[in-house]
Amino acid sequence: MTTEEIITALERAWNAGDGAAWAACFAEDADFVDVVGRIQRGRATIARESQNIFDTIYRGSTLEIRQVSSRPLGGGIDLVHTTTVLSVPGGPRAGDTRGVQSKLIRDGEIVAFHNTIRADIAAFAGHDADLATRSPQEWDS
Structure with a gap:
């Protein structure tokens, strides 16, 4: 599959x-x-x-x-690299969540995929306005 076909197939699935x-x-x-940091190995595990x-x-x-x-x-x-908008109609994850993914694709298949939720840095940092204005390279300084 081409990259475009993979993206379409993922969205459809x-x-x-x-x-x-x-999977x-x-x-x-x-x-x-996955988005909570679990490493899932193998197509069967990913499917399950x-x-x-x-x-x-x-x-x-919907995604x-x-x-x-x-x-x-x-x-x-x-x-x-892809971006996503996940819309969940109800339950504990109700609402829209945005994400960013990195994929390694070889011979028409995904061999590695990392999913990350996008968040507002000020909210993530406990509303630390100073931290939110700094680049990640400056966080330790």
Whole structure:
């Protein structure tokens, strides 16, 4: 699959609540770091864990995915960054959540995927206005 086809397939699978279809975009031995930092290894684990959230906290949710960038790293591997908007109709995660993902794609399959929630830095830092104005490289100074 092309990168565009992978993104379309991921979005379609999420919106259908289909963990197996979601995981079909991943290599058999892929690594997926989910939004809470769990490392899921292998397509079967990714399918199972995805179906668990589709059936519970993300039931009826929709996901919009947009490619931000893509660049070849050599050896047939591309680094792809995407952004997402996840809309959850009810339950503990109700509302819209924005995210950023990094994917390594080889031979039409995702071999590595890292998912991160986007948050306001001032809120994340306990409303520290000074910290919110500084770049991450300045946080230790």
